[in-house]
Amino acid sequence: MSDNGPLLLYAPPREQVPVTQVKGVSSKQAALLADSRFGIRTVQDLVQHYPRRHLDFSETKAIREVGVGDEVTIIGAVRKVQAPPPQRRKAPLKVILSDGTSSLTLVFFNQPWRARQLPVGTRIAAKGKITSFRGLRQMNAPMVDVISEANEVVKIVPQYPATADISTVWLRRIIRAALDEYRPVADPLPPEVRRRHRLMGRTEALSGYHFPGQMTERDEARRRLVFDELFTLQTGLAFHKRRLERQEVGIAHQVNRDLAKPFLDSLPFRLTDAQRRAVAEIEQDLAKALPMHRLLQGEVGSGKTVLALYAALVAAQGGYQAAILAPTEVLAGQHFLTIASLLAPLSGTGDGQASGPGQLDLFGASGGPGVVLLTGSLPAARRRTALARIADGSAGIVVGTHALLEEGVSFHNLGLAVIDEQHRFGVHQRMVLRDKRAQDGVTPDVLIMTATPIPRTLALTIYGDLDVSTLNELPKGRRPVTTRVLDEDGRAEAYDLVRSEVAAGRQAYVITPLVSESDKLEVKSAVAEAERLATKVFPDLRVDLLHGQMRPAAKESVMQRFRSGEVDVLISTTVVEVGVDVPNATVMLIEDADRFGLSQLHQLRGRIGRGGYPSTCLLLSGVMEQPEEERKKARARLEAVAATNDGFELAEEDLKIRGSGTIMDERQAGYSDLKLTNLLRDKEILGQARAEAFKLIDIDPDLRANPQVRLEMEGRFADRLEWLFQS
Numbered sequence: 001m002s003d004n005g006p007l008l009l010y011a012p013p014r015e016q017v018p019v020t021q022v023k024g025v026s027s028k029q030a031a032l033l034a035d036s037r038f039g040i041r042t043v044q045d046l047v048q049h050y051p052r053r054h055l056d057f058s059e060t061k062a063i064r065e066v067g068v069g070d071e072v073t074i075i076g077a078v079r080k081v082q083a084p085p086p087q088r089r090k091a092p093l094k095v096i097l098s099d100g101t102s103s104l105t106l107v108f109f110n111q112p113w114r115a116r117q118l119p120v121g122t123r124i125a126a127k128g129k130i131t132s133f134r135g136l137r138q139m140n141a142p143m144v145d146v147i148s149e150a151n152e153v154v155k156i157v158p159q160y161p162a163t164a165d166i167s168t169v170w171l172r173r174i175i176r177a178a179l180d181e182y183r184p185v186a187d188p189l190p191p192e193v194r195r196r197h198r199l200m201g202r203t204e205a206l207s208g209y210h211f212p213g214q215m216t217e218r219d220e221a222r223r224r225l226v227f228d229e230l231f232t233l234q235t236g237l238a239f240h241k242r243r244l245e246r247q248e249v250g251i252a253h254q255v256n257r258d259l260a261k262p263f264l265d266s267l268p269f270r271l272t273d274a275q276r277r278a279v280a281e282i283e284q285d286l287a288k289a290l291p292m293h294r295l296l297q298g299e300v301g302s303g304k305t306v307l308a309l310y311a312a313l314v315a316a317q318g319g320y321q322a323a324i325l326a327p328t329e330v331l332a333g334q335h336f337l338t339i340a341s342l343l344a345p346l347s348g349t350g351d352g353q354a355s356g357p358g359q360l361d362l363f364g365a366s367g368g369p370g371v372v373l374l375t376g377s378l379p380a381a382r383r384r385t386a387l388a389r390i391a392d393g394s395a396g397i398v399v400g401t402h403a404l405l406e407e408g409v410s411f412h413n414l415g416l417a418v419i420d421e422q423h424r425f426g427v428h429q430r431m432v433l434r435d436k437r438a439q440d441g442v443t444p445d446v447l448i449m450t451a452t453p454i455p456r457t458l459a460l461t462i463y464g465d466l467d468v469s470t471l472n473e474l475p476k477g478r479r480p481v482t483t484r485v486l487d488e489d490g491r492a493e494a495y496d497l498v499r500s501e502v503a504a505g506r507q508a509y510v511i512t513p514l515v516s517e518s519d520k521l522e523v524k525s526a527v528a529e530a531e532r533l534a535t536k537v538f539p540d541l542r543v544d545l546l547h548g549q550m551r552p553a554a555k556e557s558v559m560q561r562f563r564s565g566e567v568d569v570l571i572s573t574t575v576v577e578v579g580v581d582v583p584n585a586t587v588m589l590i591e592d593a594d595r596f597g598l599s600q601l602h603q604l605r606g607r608i609g610r611g612g613y614p615s616t617c618l619l620l621s622g623v624m625e626q627p628e629e630e631r632k633k634a635r636a637r638l639e640a641v642a643a644t645n646d647g648f649e650l651a652e653e654d655l656k657i658r659g660s661g662t663i664m665d666e667r668q669a670g671y672s673d674l675k676l677t678n679l680l681r682d683k684e685i686l687g688q689a690r691a692e693a694f695k696l697i698d699i700d701p702d703l704r705a706n707p708q709v710r711l712e713m714e715g716r717f718a719d720r721l722e723w724l725f726q727s
């Protein structure tokens with residue numbers, strides 16, 4: 001604990017102040033705060049426990065003066081409380097409010113606790129719209145604030161996220177006490193940055209956000225606090241990025257050799273403009289003696305794999321090895337096959353010759369890059385061979401899963417790592433891979449691929465230390481998937497479509513929601529559903545099942561049978577979400593579609609429509625038993641998926657509906673610390689904060705001239721200092 005300087009907002013542990021230092025917080029209460037879902041332990045935590053909303057009671061009126069339709073705040077005292085009679089529990093609770101000029105009825109639905117909150121005599125402010133019921137004026141479901149002596153004059157009242165033990169009124173009191181005690185707080189933002197963006201001081205911003213005199217003051221205060229959140233975060237990203245660039249020695253790959261360019265020329269299609277742009281960007285990075293740290297994002301089918309292979313060939317043609325990491329065995333296996341077929345035209349024989357299972361010598365004896373597959377389920381003998389070829393360098397391209405990161409795997413000369421779907425890998429694993437670097441201390445280039453469309457704002461935040469290439473168009477000739485929303489009544493129609501497509505020689509997916517692949521019950525229900533479909537619904541079709549708990553070999557064999565057309569209908573959990581490529585599949589039926597995120601639904605349907613046949617995705621909505629309002633909302637979400645094929649649009653929609661947590665997990669750099677920022681709403685501030693952070697780091701790379709900024713950055717990245725200072 002430090003009593004020396006003013007309070008830092010994002011403080012490294014040694015500079016944090018326990019919340020018991022605040023007047024009125026006993027150690028017992030501190031335990032309550034710490035154990036609550038808010039996890040408030042320090043003064044820093046407390047003053048960043050921001051209001052959920054502010055109630056604006058500044059436009060008050062006398063009851064006598066209000067008319068039906070007015071939106072007003074009334075201040076008065078409770079005259080009477082009318083709880084509904086026991087036999088009519090569903091009836092509303094009524095509170096008669098009087099202010100000396102007249103009286104008014106407040107109506108509360110499903111809130112019996114209001115009787116306890118508002119005993120006769122309580123002075124309150126009530127805000128809402130005046131309506132009329134049987135000729136009497138009333139206010140339905142008003143917002144209410146109990147007025148105590150202490151907040152009598154307060155017109156704008158903060159409402160905090162609260163619990164049964166931690167009331168919003170108490171929070172108001174102790175947050176005010178904390179702000180009084182630690183005023184002024186530290187304000188590390190360089191003054192010229194503050195001036196450029198006309199930001200108020202941090203001390204004023206904190207009290208102006210918690211306890212604003214006017215709503216405009218609150219908004220300006222918020223702007224400053226959001227700026228700080230994003231600025232400290234971006235400072236860390238800039239610091240890390242520039243530091244790596246200074247310290248690491250990369251490989252200047254040779255772009256113009258005899259493997260990579262001929263490969264592009266050999267493709268049976270023209271690259272899209274977006275692919276061309278990405279090739280140019282990747283090429284530039286590869287040619288530089290700085291290690292590449294690039295994110296390649298583009299939705300399913302946008303042609304990322306081709307580019308990954310191109311990059312791998314650039315590495316291989318200069319004598320380096322390239323590793324391609326996939327998140328699952330199924331995907332690794334599939335990448336391996338894709339690579340074989342893509343490289344086939346280049347090999348002398350005209351098709352990819354497998355020289356033993358899982359290994360390819362694409363150019364026969366002519367010294368081309370051997371391609372090797374390494375996964376955890378490889379039989380021991382094949383594993384030994386693979387490991388040997390990785391170690392002696394005869395494997396130029398190594399495709400694999402996490403198994404590649406294990407200890408026994410040592411590369412002869414790793415020059416490039418392509419990481420597919422990196423959000424399934426931890427930052428830590430990225431580092432392990434880097435450590436399998438090529439000899440003489442150079443750092444391999446890293447290309448991260450993701451098919452999850454990430455709105456630009458989010459990308460700048462979670463991947464803010466990476467350069468980004470985006471494939472924002474699909475190859476020509478793709479037929480967009482038609483998507484329809486059905487409810488339970490449409491089930492028969494859905495099965496008919498599956499049946500008629502299969503009759504026409506096509507194949508179908510049925511996706512059952514499995515929130516967690518480790519949930520035994522849910523796996524059981526997927527298995528039961530497969531059973532039902534196989535025996536009752538499609539007894540005449542060939543049905544099979546794929547789920548995450550199956551052993552890798554079993555999974556691969558199901559996939560293999562589906563790929564080769566021996567299975568008509570594949571019942572699957574979301575393990576097919578990423579990358580599985582079966583062009584003959586033209587229908588996808590998604591059960592309980594409401595349980596998926598919009599981006600996820602979009603990902604799933606990307607599995608069909610890959611073969612030039614018209615394809616249909618059917619979203620079955622299973623919320624029949626929910627209240628009308630919920631049902632409408634769910635329906636609207638699904639209709640949004642049906643209405644567009646633009647993954648980025650849906651990702652933004654997801655961000656709006658469900659917040660960012662569902663798109664990325666908590667592991668991402670400092671991301672979970674965004675308390676006030678809304679990346680959609682605060683795009684502009686993000687841009688400003690990022691530009692200022694990079695500018696500052698470029699002038700003052702170690703933040704020697706800005707020690708407080710540095711301290712806050714360390715505080716912000718306290719749980720990933722290893723990453724921040726990585727060298």
Ligand code: ADP
Nearest residue numbers: 269270271272299300301302303304305306475
């Ligand atoms: P992603 O990895 O982004 O999901 P892929 O690279 O697997 O996409 O490409 C999907 C399919 O489209 C593959 O069969 C691939 O060969 C093909 N493809 C890639 N780029 C093009 C293009 N420019 N024109 C036509 N087809 C393409």
Ligand code: MG
Nearest residue numbers: 251286288290
């Ligand atoms: Mg390079």
